[in-house]
Amino acid sequence: MTTPVALEPDAVLSAARGFLGDRITTNAAIREQHSRGEDSSPPTLPDAVAFVETTEEVSRLLALCHRHEVPVVPFGAGTSLEGHVNPVRRGISLDLSRMTRILEVNAEDMDCLIEPGVTRQQLNEHLRDQGMFFPVDPGSHCTLGGMVATRASGTNAVRYGTIRENVLGLEVVLADGRVIETGGRTRKAANGYDLTRLFVGSEGTLGVVTKVRLRLHGIPEAMSSAVVQFETLEGAVRSTIEVMQMGIPVARIELLDDDMMAAAIAYSKLEGYQPRTTLFLEFHGSEAGVQEQAKAVEAITSGHGGAGFRWATDAEERNRLWKARHDSYWAGIAAKPGHKALTTDVCVPISRLAEAILGAKSEAKELGHFTCIVGHVGDGNFHQMVLYDPTEPGALERAWDMDKRIVSRGLDLGGTCSGEHGIGLGKREFLEREHGPEALAVMRSLKQALDPKGIMNPGKMFRN
Template sequence: MSAVDTVFLDDLRAIFGDRFSISEALREQHGKGESHHTTAIPDAVVFAETSEEVAQIVRLCAQRGVPVIAFGAGTSLEGHLAAIRGGISIDLSRMNQVLRVSAEDLDCTVQAGVTREQLNIHLRDQGLFFPIDPGANASIGGMAATRASGTNAVRYGTMRENVLSLTVVLPNGTIIKTASRARKSSSGYDLTRLFVGSEGTLGIITEVSLRLYGIPETISAALCSFDSVESAVSAAISVVQLGIPVARMELMDRGLIAAVNAYSGTSLKLADTLAFEFHGSPASVNEQVEMVRDIVIEHGGKDFEWATSPEERNRLWKARHSAFYAVVSQRENAKGWSSDVCVPVSQLSECIVYTRGLLENCSVPAAILGHVGDGNYHVVFAIDPANAAEMDEVGLINKKMVKKAISVGGTCTGEHGVGTGKIAYMREEHGVAVDLMTVIKNAIDPLGIMNPGKMLPQD
């Protein structure tokens, strides 16, 4: 039950004026992400513009024991934003300043509300870019909080590897910096990694320092179709094992290709497909393309098409990034249920084939896609949340897929995060280590006000 009373709300309104709202429509928007999870609205929304304002709100909430949920771009998929115990949603979208860029050091510092696309537009004239690309135009703070990755992770890593330092507001309102800008340090506990992936349960990230990269001299993309998912995944594993530094390597099953063609107006061949992107000098890109071409042909790949023009590449990746909406659009008034797991690359083929078997008799539209270069794959379903039988059916498929991943040494989520959607699998994956996570949570947030009900199971 929410601990918020009208006096407390009046106090916030007096401080923040028109940046405070109890509008039902706005509260509903802030109580959900983009997936099927049940909306749970906060008691109020406050738009913060500085770390100090976030700290002020958190201190007031701590005095009353009021829950606090950070909100960025609203693109999360596992129920992270639901105010399941009420409370205050702190909207960070107005904290959208790029504070510093150092071309010499290849790093920058941004406020948490800066979005991925906004940052790359800002960097473009300096010949730099930030490569982490989860598909959605997510906020950098949200990407750090969920330890996001995406299509470029096979070459550039995830947010875990690319966050240098954070500014965080702790549950008592204290503001800390987790690290210096140095590229390495042996000093103290690694607080940066503690907060990256903490999903707002330990504190609110307000500023992020990031690694940057030079825009590649040459960028090229390629598509190749296969007669089976097994053949496509086998080819992808060979590319990884031979150490070819592809920037992107994406699997799209034939069901997804059909949905994408209908949604995006593309005319991709209706087959299980691998999509690649290559970064580097002209000579190195040519070498990568030739090596990958030989590998995919050896594994039964057909119609290897190589695209170098920005228009062709952008069209391809725009279609790929619309996959979630493409699947959902196959059914009127549907909601998307998107689940992801990540497994050792050696187990990827077995797990994807197993998952495809689970989908054979599924009564709702569904498709498989994945960042197969790092063992991460997704299933997207178009569901009717009001249909209990349908929800049970998809829930069982999801459960079997997750348990299979964990059984082969994988994880219940490679990049979406835990939220409420994967909380049931935390103990199965981590065992007694969950108890240590709980000790850390209770030590940092003894009142339990930071995004309560997320990440850790309440046994």
Template sequence: MDTITPRPVDAVIAAARGFLGDRLSTNAAVREQHSHGEDSSTPTLPDAVAFVETTEEVSRLLRLCHQHEVPVVPFGAGTSLEGHVNPVRAGISLDLSRMTAILEVNAEDMDCLVEPGVTRQQLNDHLRDQGMFFPVDPGSHCTLGGMVATRASGTNAVRYGTIRENVLGLEVVLADGRVIQTGGRTRKAANGYDLTRLFVGSEGTLGVVTKVRLRLHGIPEAMSSAVVQFDGLEGAVRSVIEVMQMGVPVARIELLDDDMMAAAISYSKLEGYAPLTTLFLEFHGSEAGVQEQAETVEAITAGHGGHGFQWAKDPALRAKLWKARHDSYWAGCAAKPGWKALTTDVCVPISRLAEALLGAKEEAKELGHFTCIVGHVGDGNFHQMVLYDPNDPQGLERAWDMDRRIVARGLALGGTCSGEHGIGLGKREFLEEEHGAEALAVMRSLKHALDPKGIMNPGKMFRN
């Protein structure tokens, strides 16, 4: 009589049910929900989904998975764009979205301690009455733990920095279940290896973040948004370069090309704007400072063909403009109903932005691609959405070919394949090209030292 050999994951599931109960799910719908993010990678079902609520539960589960050599894939809100949460080798999807406590807010020192399932919006709602905010704004409803894991950035990075500059310390559960603390509450330290920065951007391949200590900022006295339009890309890009080189302290400076602006006008019902290349800007500071910044930028943009410069001090109008910017991905997708989008994430030195952006757009047109560009251009980062027909057997591969061309151009200009989305599955092929074999070997050695059995988010960042 044939016997069925128990799988290691079955032993983990059985043991984890002892302390998670019905929060350890093998339901098909729940597993499907955790099989993918917002990317074009092929979904893969995990064997089970664990909804953890405490650091102790994370530690116990990782000890089990380490013992039985079962893969673990951390999962936050599932909004990643590079396949970070796809459980390509099955195993356990570790859902941290229930860890939503804001544990400390230290107003005098302007820092806080939160659990990884807290979103940026939830934190800022909590902080608003205390005169503080957390500025890193990727534009999606993502968790702070996920932002740490992917080294997230966003529209405010040009003034306030990325998540990397705004994380003071972490609590991390290692692959074998050990819990460590990194960093602290001081603004600077020279006391050993910077483990905090090691885990920021590690994409769940080295451990699981269970607490995050963040730097906070005071809500500015005055904020004003502005919109200015151009008849072509070049004038807009040259304006951005001059604004940054002159040291104007803009809080946000975002570019939408004509195709993206047309999509945003239709999708977000933006009235009074033409489908032209457009800069969205925001200024923070005192009333006088904000006015000075805006007047300086207006003069710069006018010198490069900018027209229709409009201020927006009204909070409702500012919110509408930035919601339209944050919805640009969905607007771009809606421009071609039924089509899908592959999103690039190139970042180049600001002086090379014109070459990267103009060249990529022109090459896409020559190859017959419909693309939309939106960018955090104040720090040289832009996203070119390559839309493709999923019913075309060659559609996705043609889109990937375009993505490779855009990345190759960016690398040749001294840039990076990813300014903020991370590597995950989607950009693994570019990592060695960008850093070289020796640097990649050092990364692998760090991975092996902290995760010798290779259970933490396997298949991500490295091909094997």
């Protein structure tokens, strides 16, 4: 595979301006905005930023870049946490945020077709009056195309699955400009290679997603949230394990440790709560079913030291609680003014969750790190924010060392190095350890077959 070179303005920019006009730009401020996501990697300025609006434009631009071996890095909302949108070899940042059309909603079949720049919030606002919603909720204003690219998950995955389970089909532009369609509208099919799953989670290294067909779900008859606080982190984790092993169909079960809860109380003004390890839960179903689920969970949590089980059936109160949960990243940063956060992402089998979380928290304290934990614990997935002072020499390196320790512990417990953030730049070293050299060689061969010139988001997933 050849190494992509930096952009040659005369060869590519002039040709691209012929069909994009001023929507391809070398403006310094716009290039700066596209130099990184929400991660801790050093930013890299792309040579240009292209704002595309149609599949045809994406196809023409990729064909042009393929011919001249110019790197292309797809960009959505820039919220990724593993360096996915950092144009480490420069080239063109391909901004898809203007592709925001909702093309179809098929209410009877409960599916829709959208462009990649649509956000989950925009889609659900459009669907609200039709009695349906899209449940995959990473908690940020990311685009659905970006969610597909990173195989996103979130708070509702314990009941509704991740983005992988909710994508029925894709339109993808390949590195040389060819356009293919994968999947379809049926709920199952047995006809050839599953190309849809190949592109879900490929992080822009195999092609550019330009349309997404999604599975939709009916809005439940009843929804109720609950909050329960614990004296110990272990009590909350043990409660989660028992809830899942009992098969109680909770829609969400989220954990905030005591440090994260203290930060959330201060940042989101959560009056009436203590800075203790806390579970946020949500139940979906019939009125009777929701009550039955909540009572069963209350009994389990009380047996592990949970106290003050509080209901929130009012929509406004539910939204307030979940907004506080979704704002936990910003709350964690605000807990230490002047600090930045390195956010880890580990997922383990549910039976090993206690060892993973308790061990990671204990080790961080021993090494002198201030960390906050938040987790989609019903899936065995948790994030540990490692706060560091960017002005302190060696602080970022020590934070990265802590991240590696947390991931290594997760792998030793039979887990994965990334439950939902993806590989990007930050997790490349763990990919071979998790899958082995032969599996990695197969992944590389797929990359070579679909992107022989190596122009698609180079430097991500693999080190070269």
